Amino acid sequence: MTVTAFLAILLLLGGVIIGVPVAVVLAIVVILLEIVRAIWSRNGLLDVQYRRTLGRDRITWGEEIPVAIEVWNRKGLPLAWLRADDVASPGTIVRERSLIVGGRGLGVLRNTWTLAPFERVIRRFHVGADRRGVYELGPVDLLVGDLFAREAAAATQPETARFLVRPRTVVATGIHRRDRWGGTDRALAGLSEDPSRFAGIREYAPGDAVRRVHPRASARLGRPVVKVFEPSRDREVLIALDVQTHAGAAWETSFDLEEVESLFVVAASIARSLADERASFGLAAAGYHGAESRFAILPPSEAPGQAERVLDLLARLSSHPSAPFERLLATISRVLRPGTTILVLTARDPARYLGHLRRLEQSGCPIVVVACGPNGDRDAAHARAAGLAARTARLDGPWRSAGRLVVGTVPAVTRAEAVAT
Amino acid sequence: MTRTDRLAAAIVDLPPFLLVIVAEAAWISVVAGLVQEFALHPPEIGIPVVALFVTFGTLSARLVGRRLGERWPAVAFGLMVVVAVVGVLASPAARAALADGIGPALAAHPGGLVAGLAVLRGFAHAELPLSESTVARLLALGTPGLALASLVGGVIAEPFRTRFLGDAMAAAIVFVGAAVLALAFTRLAAVGTDEGLDWRRNPAWLGLALFLLVAAIVAAVPLAAIAGTALSILVGVAFGPLLIIGLATGFDRTARWLILIFAVLAVVTRVLATVFGGGPTTPAAVRTLPSGPVEPSQFELLATMSLGGLLLLGATVAILILIAVWMRRARPPRDDLVDETRTIDRGDAPDPRRRWRPRARRPEPAGAVQAYVALLADLARHPPAGRGTGETPAEHAARLRRAGAPSLALDLLAADYALARDAGLTLSKAEDRRGVERWRMLRRRLADWARAQARLGSATEADRDVPAAAADAEGRRSGLRAGG
Numbered sequence: 001m002t003v004t005a006f007l008a009i010l011l012l013l014g015g016v017i018i019g020v021p022v023a024v025v026l027a028i029v030v031i032l033l034e035i036v037r038a039i040w041s042r043n044g045l046l047d048v049q050y051r052r053t054l055g056r057d058r059i060t061w062g063e064e065i066p067v068a069i070e071v072w073n074r075k076g077l078p079l080a081w082l083r084a085d086d087v088a089s090p091g092t093i094v095r096e097r098s099l100i101v102g103g104r105g106l107g108v109l110r111n112t113w114t115l116a117p118f119e120r121v122i123r124r125f126h127v128g129a130d131r132r133g134v135y136e137l138g139p140v141d142l143l144v145g146d147l148f149a150r151e152a153a154a155a156t157q158p159e160t161a162r163f164l165v166r167p168r169t170v171v172a173t174g175i176h177r178r179d180r181w182g183g184t185d186r187a188l189a190g191l192s193e194d195p196s197r198f199a200g201i202r203e204y205a206p207g208d209a210v211r212r213v214h215p216r217a218s219a220r221l222g223r224p225v226v227k228v229f230e231p232s233r234d235r236e237v238l239i240a241l242d243v244q245t246h247a248g249a250a251w252e253t254s255f256d257l258e259e260v261e262s263l264f265v266v267a268a269s270i271a272r273s274l275a276d277e278r279a280s281f282g283l284a285a286a287g288y289h290g291a292e293s294r295f296a297i298l299p300p301s302e303a304p305g306q307a308e309r310v311l312d313l314l315a316r317l318s319s320h321p322s323a324p325f326e327r328l329l330a331t332i333s334r335v336l337r338p339g340t341t342i343l344v345l346t347a348r349d350p351a352r353y354l355g356h357l358r359r360l361e362q363s364g365c366p367i368v369v370v371a372c373g374p375n376g377d378r379d380a381a382h383a384r385a386a387g388l389a390a391r392t393a394r395l396d397g398p399w400r401s402a403g404r405l406v407v408g409t410v411p412a413v414t415r416a417e418a419v420a421t
Numbered sequence: 422m423t424r425t426d427r428l429a430a431a432i433v434d435l436p437p438f439l440l441v442i443v444a445e446a447a448w449i450s451v452v453a454g455l456v457q458e459f460a461l462h463p464p465e466i467g468i469p470v471v472a473l474f475v476t477f478g479t480l481s482a483r484l485v486g487r488r489l490g491e492r493w494p495a496v497a498f499g500l501m502v503v504v505a506v507v508g509v510l511a512s513p514a515a516r517a518a519l520a521d522g523i524g525p526a527l528a529a530h531p532g533g534l535v536a537g538l539a540v541l542r543g544f545a546h547a548e549l550p551l552s553e554s555t556v557a558r559l560l561a562l563g564t565p566g567l568a569l570a571s572l573v574g575g576v577i578a579e580p581f582r583t584r585f586l587g588d589a590m591a592a593a594i595v596f597v598g599a600a601v602l603a604l605a606f607t608r609l610a611a612v613g614t615d616e617g618l619d620w621r622r623n624p625a626w627l628g629l630a631l632f633l634l635v636a637a638i639v640a641a642v643p644l645a646a647i648a649g650t651a652l653s654i655l656v657g658v659a660f661g662p663l664l665i666i667g668l669a670t671g672f673d674r675t676a677r678w679l680i681l682i683f684a685v686l687a688v689v690t691r692v693l694a695t696v697f698g699g700g701p702t703t704p705a706a707v708r709t710l711p712s713g714p715v716e717p718s719q720f721e722l723l724a725t726m727s728l729g730g731l732l733l734l735g736a737t738v739a740i741l742i743l744i745a746v747w748m749r750r751a752r753p754p755r756d757d758l759v760d761e762t763r764t765i766d767r768g769d770a771p772d773p774r775r776r777w778r779p780r781a782r783r784p785e786p787a788g789a790v791q792a793y794v795a796l797l798a799d800l801a802r803h804p805p806a807g808r809g810t811g812e813t814p815a816e817h818a819a820r821l822r823r824a825g826a827p828s829l830a831l832d833l834l835a836a837d838y839a840l841a842r843d844a845g846l847t848l849s850k851a852e853d854r855r856g857v858e859r860w861r862m863l864r865r866r867l868a869d870w871a872r873a874q875a876r877l878g879s880a881t882e883a884d885r886d887v888p889a890a891a892a893d894a895e896g897r898r899s900g901l902r903a904g905g
Contacts, residue, residue: 011568016652020575021586021645022593023568028641029597030564032633074768078626080605081612096759112613114623120766123759147630148601149608 005034040146044153047074061168064126073115081145089135095126132167166311167268172405197230241285242346244321262399275307286328287317294322329356338364347373354386440603446472447596457532478543501537508536550610560600789837789856803871830859
């Protein structure tokens with residue numbers, strides 16, 4: 001029994017005993033309010049169904065997911081109001097509503113309905129995010145009011161809905177990859193060709209291998225011709241993403257979020273560019289990504305959906321490193337096939353791990369350092385000075401609005417300065 | 422926002438404002454009546470006049486107060502004093518006594534001073550939407566305040582006492598009805614105006630709230646007059662029924678049916694004896710006509726005076742309903758970007774009206790085969806327990822048993838059916854009797870079990886529209902490997 005109900009009963013008894021009809025009438029109405037509240041607090045949330053449906057579970061930054069929020073009052077009691085506070089991850093953007101700070105101190109998508117008996121209401125929203133990442137909607141706190149709109153009952157539904165926001169991709173100028181023998185470790189011929197991609201025939205020339213002669217075409221033409229294949233390119237690339245953007249130790253948690261996001265946009269754009277060239281590529285990074293391991297390593301593959309997998313992994317990666325980049329390089333040297341080109345994407349001076357890169361190259365994995373930080377030219381020059389191939393990559397604007405990723409080479413002056421350094 | 426939308430929004434804000442004005446006027450009129458009663462004068466300003474003063478206070482604070490800024494408190498105080506004087510002079514007797522000085526004029530209509538109080542209370546509701554805490558305090562303090570005022574007013578001698586109590590009853594009815602509704606609307610406005618809540622879309626809520634409130638007040642008015650007697654009777658007779666209820670809750674189903682049947686028989690016997698039986702006739706008491714004019718009883722007075730309050734409350738309620746009906750035709754506000762769909766969907770909920778409809782009693786099956794067929798017909802209404810297409814009786818029974826159905830009796834009944842239909846055996850009478858008994862038991866228990874299964878199924882059903890995004894699944898799909 002509530003305090004109000006107790007006082008109302010006292011008022012009722014007092015009114016009856018002393019003989020004050022007004023007190024009796026008032027007390028009866030107040031008791032009615034309390035009874036109504038008791039009924040609604042017991043049954044208000046009974047048979048109330050709340051459902052949240054996401055149209056997709058993955059988007060690229062800038063897109064939106066249609067979200068349907070459905071509430072169904074499956075009983076005969078009308079609800080003056082029903083409030084649902086759907087907890088949303090920080091950074092979630094709802095086009096139609098502004099998130100407010102809820103009872104848990106987190107941003108919530110708040111919806112309030114008034115529901116007739118058996119009424120089902122569906123509201124449609126569009127949800128996005130302010131940067132890449134893994135976002136969740138839920139759990140939801142339900143609160144219901146009684147017939148006279150007083151708060152009557154509350155409950156929490158723990159179900160959550162998760163969606164990924166992949167980093168933005170922009171058009172990237174191609175990263176020139178060296179011609180290599182397609183997928184093998186030993187050169188069997190003088191030309192770099194991919195024997196799996198037949199291109200045509202040409203006249204036989206002395207020195208051509210007998211196995212390259214096309215017997216049927218030679219018989220048909222009456223002179224020897226040999227098979228010609230498409231030139232082979234370096235087809236296995238591993239993008240090694242250096243998540244750390246500052247020069248200090250990896251465990252220092254300070255980082256410039258915008259710079260990190262730019263780095264991820266560069267990585268995503270390069271991955272997309274490689275996918276467009278149908279290259280076999282993968283991703284490795286020392287960042288937290290939702291699994292137990294501190295390193296996220298996606299082996300190179302040219303299977304369909306590899307670009308999406310890489311982008312998903314980029315969406316999941318934390319903005320701060322989980323381990324020193326040198327340890328990641330040491331790790332990938334054990335899991336990579338020799339011959340795989342390692343594309344090191346970094347926004348800081350690679351001097352700290354140049355030794356590791358050289359060892360990787362000596363083990364048969366060509367290294368290309370892509371410097372995309374604010375001092376990209378200088379960082380690339382340092383890499384070149386260490387005998388590694390280096391490029392610079394720069395977005396032509398802030399990552400939210402950039403339209404192109406320009407991959408360039410290192411200016412000679414800067415290189416000379418770096419050597420001198 | 423167009424002019425029509427602004428008008429619609431203003432009309433939505435209007436009901437709680439009007440109701441709170443009426444509630445304020447109701448309790449202030451009781452104070453005015455109390456002051457008048459102690460001065461041994463009849464009350465001269467009622468709820469409508471006080472409501473005008475409250476409205477004046479609200480409008481002046483809204484229109485003038487904002488412009489004056491920091492000078493407003495002093496001006497408001499002056500305004501209050503002026504209105505209090507106007508309230509006093511609203512009485513002809515006070516105006517007549519003004520020639521003798523301010524004191525006699527004030528003594529002629531002291532209740533008029535509360536006009537200043539009404540203006541002061543009007544200042545509190547200058548902002549729209551109303552403050553929930555202000556309206557809640559009005560109800561929380563006004564309810565015991567009115568009771569206290571009635572108690573104090575009851576000590577004055579007649580005829581002022583009866584008049585005051587009648588007016589106070591009417592005002593209390595108006596107050597509690599208006600304040601409760603105003604608080605409900607104010608809460609709704611506070612809870613969800615920004616999140617798209619619009620009470621006009623829920624006429625069922627409005628209707629039920631009004632109905633319950635009016636019914637409670639209508640029931641409370643006569644109850645207030647007879648409450649003393651009723652309470653003494655209730656205490657006297659409560660012991661017996663409580664004892665019976667306590668015993669009855671301990672009985673099983675059969676015993677409760679027996680008691681009910683005996684009770685019905687007893688009532689019928691009593692009614693028959695009263696209608697057809699002749700009792701001893703007693704001479705009617707000799708009544709004497711009163712010599713003077715007949716004085717109405719206190720109950721009659723209370724009921725008469727309460728009627729006015731009920732009518733006023735009824736008028737307010739009618740206005741609310743009209744607003745709700747009219748505004749349902751209006752378009753929703755355009756600034757709400759959310760696409761919303763509303764439907765009335767009863768789903769598979771049972772029609773509540775069917776509960777009260779007497780069902781035709783079906784004949785009981787004569788044997789085990791008929792019992793099995795009848796049971797299948799019963800179970801067809803509960804999909805989890807029904808027999809599937811192409812499912813043999815034995816498979817059906819086994820499936821239910823594996824799923825946790827509460828009894829083995831279905832297997833036995835299905836076996837009886839198979840023996841009779843498939844094997845061509847003739848069942849004994851004892852087997853038929855046992856089959857019918859199993860039907861009786863299974864039709865209830867399996868239906869209950871099926872309903873429980875359906876509830877569990879809907880509660881734990883996965884959302885099929887959303888693909889799972891579990892971390893481990895992602896790990897497998899993307900081929901992530903532990904790196905060290």
